[in-house]
Amino acid sequence: MQIKPLACLHEMDSVAWNTLAGSGYPFLRHEFLSALEQSGCVGGKTGWLPQHITVWEGETLVAVMPMYRKSHSSGEYVFDHAWANFYHQNAVAYYPKWLTAIPFTPCQGPRLACLAGVDAAKINRAVFDFIRAQAEIDGISSWHGLFPLPDQLAQCQNLGLNIREGVQFQWFNRGYRDFSDFLDAMTASKRKMIKRERRKVTEQGIEFLMLTGDEASDVQWQVFYQFYALTYLKKSSQPYLNLDFFLRCAARMGEQMRLVLAIKDQRYVGAALSFIGGDTFYGRYWGCYEEYNFLHFEACYYQGLDYCLANGLQRFDSGAQGEHKIARGFEPVTTYSAHWLKEARFAKPIADFLAREKIAIQDYRADAARHLPFKTPENKG
Structure with a gap:
């Protein structure tokens, strides 16, 4: 050896x-x-x-x-x-x-x-x-x-x-048929909270587009990267990753990437990027130009949960930190x-x-x- x-x-x-x-x-x-x-x-x-x-x-x-x-x-x-x-x-x-x-x-x-x-x-x-x-x-x-x-x-x-x-906090599919079935497992107050959050996003005129990594255009990747970098710049720090990294991943393993783009008045206002492996959805990167009520929760969590439930994925690994995830069904x-x-x-x-x-x-x-x-x-x- x-x-x-x-x-x-x-x-x-x-x-x-x-x-x-x-x-x-x-x-x-x-x-x-x-x-x-x-x-x-x-x-x-x-x-x-x-x-x-x-x-x-x-x-x-x-x-x-x-x-x-x-x-x-x-x-x-x-x-x-x-x-x-x-x-x-x-x-x-x-x-x-x-x-x-x-x-x-x-x-x-x-x-x-x-x-x-x-x-x-x-x-x-x-x-x-x-x-x-x-x-x-x-x-x-x-x-x-x-x-x-x-x-x-x-x-x-x-x-x-x-x-x-x-x-960390992760979501597990406990045999839920769909998002409504998932909500039915919750207490009334938390069920109402999540419904209200999703409704408020819709009422702000925000829609969502989910693409695989290889479906996204170079322009869409540039938009995503601007959002991602802003997440760091708002905290007076530098992003760990560059645009070239994301483009290389998209070209080589784009089938395992899911890019969610938030759109309002025909312009992009936020984005979240996740990866898929086996039966797991990995939430990774997020960013936006300006804050909209509950946009972060919708783009980073609820859109991913919809995908998991529609495609039979059993786990949502949401990465580090985030006690706010508990109220949304992510278990420690x-x-x-x-x-x-x-x-x-x-x-x-x-x-x-x-x-x-x-x-x-x-x-x-x-x-x-x-x-x-x-x-x-x-x-x-």
Whole structure:
């Protein structure tokens, strides 16, 4: 078994990579990751240097794992800035670190993709041994794996990694026939709230157009990008992604993209972009020129829910944060990350912190679940 780092995904045959990565999780596809590199969103001076892991048995590629050498902690959605400060206060460098994640994408999914029939536990051990040994050579402080699937946690724990928990909000199709059936599962007050929100959008004269990525024109992509960039500029920050990235994705994997355009008086006033993989709808990007009542909820959530219900999708992963999603039927779920720190004197206090944080996170998730809008035996709505 040989492990070979890959500094440029374009050097790897896309069919070979995708044979392992599959298409059920769109963000692990060769097309998505290479679009990030070729558009300049990662690589160069961005602080995201690709060092992907490929595992070989002879001439056969048996496993792939995205990995980046990071010189900062931006764009990760699992926040370790306090850890970096802890290192700095003790005159030890936290950066560079290694990160296994999908850049700018806080969505759970596979992180180490293996050939069917191989011993995944054996490959995990070999990859981790390589990471530890190479960290000594390259002066790397740590390795972090963000948003792995829950069924990959046992392997992480077997490797002695620290597990960190978080909470996101996702929608699940509980056998709903359509949107009305979904609303019928809610209490009367929340059902009325959502109906009112959708009605108010219509009363403002706003209509919606949903396109696949390859159906959208260059002009429509330019309009979307202006909306997307404004979301960051309104907060006095710079967007992580550029227009070239979105155009590359649209050309190469447009069938897995859904662009919702909001139209009022024959002009575009907002847009939301999502991806589809397997039975899941991934809500990702949003923006608008000016605020309209409830436009964000309609474009980012209700249009996606309509699509899920019409097409038999079972889950809507809405990404990071957003307690406002609870009232709209998005349930709190636990997310995970795995962490290895080379220096034992830092690993122990951080492990203690994670143990305390876990209790708070679990209490928060339980409290969030108590605010879900669905009928209960005590409250039949």
